[in-house]
Amino acid sequence: xxxxxxxxxxxxxxxxxxxxxxxxxxxxxxxxxxxxxxxxxxxxxxxxxxxxxxxxxxxxxxxxxxxxxxxxxxxxxxxxxxxxxxxxxxxxxxxxxxxxxxxxxxxxxxxxxxxxxxxxxxxxxxxxxxxxxxxxxxxxxxxxxxxxxxxxxxxxxxxxxxxxxxxxxxxxxxxxxxxxxxxxxxxxxxxxxxxxxxxxxxxxxxxxxxxxxxxxxxxxxxxxxxxxxxxxxxxxxxxxxxxxxxxxxxxxxxxxxxxxxxxxxxxxxxxxxxxxxxxxxxxxxxxxxxxxxxxxxxxxxxxxxxxxxxxxxxxxxxxxxxxxxxxxxxxxxxxxxxxxxxxxxxxxxxxxxxxxxxxxxxxxxxxxxxxxxxxxxxxxxxxxxxxxxxxxxxxxxxxxxxxxxxxxxxxxxxxxxxxxxxxxxxxxxxxxxxxxxxxxxxxxxxxxxxxxxxxxxxxxxx
Numbered sequence: 493x494x495x496x497x498x499x500x501x502x503x504x505x506x507x508x509x510x511x512x513x514x515x516x517x518x519x520x521x522x523x524x525x526x527x528x529x530x531x532x533x534x535x536x537x538x539x540x541x542x543x544x545x546x547x548x549x550x551x552x553x554x555x556x557x558x559x560x561x562x563x564x565x566x567x568x569x570x571x572x573x574x575x576x577x578x579x580x581x582x583x584x585x586x587x588x589x590x591x592x593x594x595x596x597x598x599x600x601x602x603x604x605x606x607x608x609x610x611x612x613x614x615x616x617x618x619x620x621x622x623x624x625x626x627x628x629x630x631x632x633x634x635x636x637x638x639x640x641x642x643x644x645x646x647x648x649x650x651x652x653x654x655x656x657x658x659x660x661x662x663x664x665x666x667x668x669x670x671x672x673x674x675x676x677x678x679x680x681x682x683x684x685x686x687x688x689x690x691x692x693x694x695x696x697x698x699x700x701x702x703x704x705x706x707x708x709x710x711x712x713x714x715x716x717x718x719x720x721x722x723x724x725x726x727x728x729x730x731x732x733x734x735x736x737x738x739x740x741x742x743x744x745x746x747x748x749x750x751x752x753x754x755x756x757x758x759x760x761x762x763x764x765x766x767x768x769x770x771x772x773x774x775x776x777x778x779x780x781x782x783x784x785x786x787x788x789x790x791x792x793x794x795x796x797x798x799x800x801x802x803x804x805x806x807x808x809x810x811x812x813x814x815x816x817x818x819x820x821x822x823x824x825x826x827x828x829x830x831x832x833x834x835x836x837x838x839x840x841x842x843x844x845x846x847x848x849x850x851x852x853x854x855x856x857x858x859x860x861x862x863x864x865x866x867x868x869x870x871x872x873x874x875x876x877x878x879x880x881x882x883x884x885x886x887x888x889x890x891x892x893x894x895x896x897x898x899x900x901x902x903x904x905x906x907x908x909x910x911x912x913x914x915x916x917x918x919x920x921x922x923x924x925x926x927x928x929x930x931x932x933x934x935x936x937x938x939x940x941x942x943x944x945x946x947x948x949x950x951x952x953x954x
Contacts, residue, residue: 524652527560527592528552529632531623532639533599535565535575538582538803539768540742540861544658544719545638546579546587547743547935551942552636553588556950559633561591564626566599582837584745594630598622602641612663613702616643627651634950643705645712654949655713658740661858662726664706669699707731715949717942720859722879738945741884743938744861746930749868752845754923756870761796761912764847764871766840766862767854769802769809769833774853774876775816781851781904783823788909796912798825798851799843801832844869848919849911852876853904860885864933867894867926872919874898874907885929892925 532545549561563575572590579585600606601621607614623644627635635648637657645655710716710731717740718724728734756762763782767773782798789795804810813833820826832843844850850866852875857863859880866873867885873895875881886895896907911919 524631524633525560525562526558527562527630527632528556528634528636529562529564529594529626529630529653530591531564531626531635531637531641531644533564533566533596533602533622534639535563535567535570536578537805540859541639541660543583543585543745543861544660544742544938546583546585547938548636548638548658548942549579549591550585550587551939552946554939555943555946557588561587561589562594562630562632563591564594564596564630566596566622568595570595584748584837594626596622596625598625610698613698613705616641616663616702616706619643620647623647627653642710642713645709649712654715656715656717656946656949657713658717658719659723659727660719660742661723662706662730664699664703664730665726665856666729667726667856669696669703703730715945717945720880721883722856723858738941740938740941740945741933742859742861743935744864744868744930744933746864746868746934749841749844749865750927750930752841752869754870754920754927756846756848756919758916759794761794761849762799762843762847763796763849763851763874763908763911764799764801764843764866765851766801766844766865767852769804769813769816771812772854773802774855775800775812776819777853777901777904778851779816779819779823779825779829781853781898781901781908782829783825784901784905785908785912786825786828788905789912793913795828796908797828797830799830799832799847801835801840801843803834841869844871847871849874849908851904851908852881855879857881863895864930868930870923870927872896872911872922872926874904874911877903885933887929889925889929893922894926894929895922 530545530549535542552559553561570593572593575593576587576590579587598621601618602615604611619641620643624647627647631651632653635653635655637644640659640663642663648655707730711733713736716727716737718727718737719742724737724739728737765778769775804813813831817831820829844865848871850871850873852860852863852873855876856879857876860875863873863875863881863885873886875886875895875897877897877899882897886897888894898904898907
């Protein structure tokens with residue numbers, strides 16, 4: 493008798509659980525709201541991703557005013573009015589109406605610190621749990637992911653949503669697998685793994701399995717917008733739905749920066765770096781290249797100044813910033829380097845307006861909004877010779893050079909020296925061409941391209 497009861501329990505409990513989940517999904521599918529739900533768990537990161545969010549919200553409000561805009565966020569201090577004010581004050585984006593807010597309580601399951609090991613798969617599976625919470629609280633007609641959580645797309649499909657996404661970069665790429673194969677040590681491939689043949693092989697298997705999973709979930713999207721040629725090529729290979737992929741360059745606030753005069757002071761040439769103090773931004777390389785350039789610079793030339801501008805997301809970023817300051821001391825260039833943390837936008841514009849060059853050193857930067865901002869402001873870009881800057885941004889405009897591409901410390905140092913020592917007429921010619929090219933990545937271009945991309949999906953939706 494006891495065995496029969498145990499057997500019955502083992503059968504009925506899973507069935508009951510499945511039925512409860514199915515009932516909840518069916519109920520939410522029947523009660524979808526006429527809204528676009530933007531899945532953006534962090535609405536205060538202050539980066540290019542947040543600008544995309546608010547510009548996307550504004551585009552939807554202009555295109556489909558009958559649809560509510562809803563933000564799924566884990567920021568509990570966020571309110572409809574505070575988010576609308578933030579969009580205006582931080583990014584100059586004026587929403588037509590305040591977005592509704594759905595607060596999420598399970599955000600810790602997508603945080604990097606929750607998963608010291610197997611971080612990618614941990615965060616990806618955690619996003620499934622977080623999206624379940626979001627969609628059981630509010631089920632929109634359209635689910636719009638602006639943060640790159642592809643593992644949430646099958647869940648949104650289960651709830652009957654049309655899935656739209658704006659993908660800034662692939663979570664996994666063939667470049668990442670190649671680096672592990674070649675046992676190259678980087679911020680996303682620990683030195684202890686790179687040194688071990690056995691661990692490297694295990695990580696390759698992990699990456700290959702994850703790539704397959706990522707391709708499966710990504711293919712659930714009805715519309716995929718990507719931010720660059722580099723991202724597009726990788727997403728097309730991984731998700732295998734090229735007919736649903738559209739390239740929409742991110743919104744860059746070029747209009748205000750283009751009002752800055754191109755003439756710059758030559759008494760102290762300033763080189764600016766704009767990026768969050770994250771490991772992949774490779775600020776250390778910039779310091780070393782700047783140090784090499786100063787050593788090579790003749791005494792007759794004015795001594796340049798390097799200006800770091802960025803924000804710190806957490807304690808790790810703050811420690812990284814402190815390490816940069818200590819490294820500047822070790823290189824004997826501390827007096828030639830400035831550090832600006834969490835600047836207001838107007839102060840950033842002021843610094844951009846005084847810089848002769850802007851330096852960027854992230855490998856495989858998916859796009860590179862800061863590079864476009866350098867060009868719009870009249871600062872000649874020195875960008876990494878890969879991905880977005882190489883394929884989309886730092887290209888000749890009407891046959892005229894628009895900037896420099898570099899990979900090694902010496903190449904960056906030589907580019908710095910070239911800009912500092914070039915005749916003013918030549919610098920102005922390059923800066924003028926760079927500013928013209930920056931027009932291709934304007935905010936208005938983003939609005940136009942995004943509306944054109946989403947129109948078929950929204951028009952054909954039932």
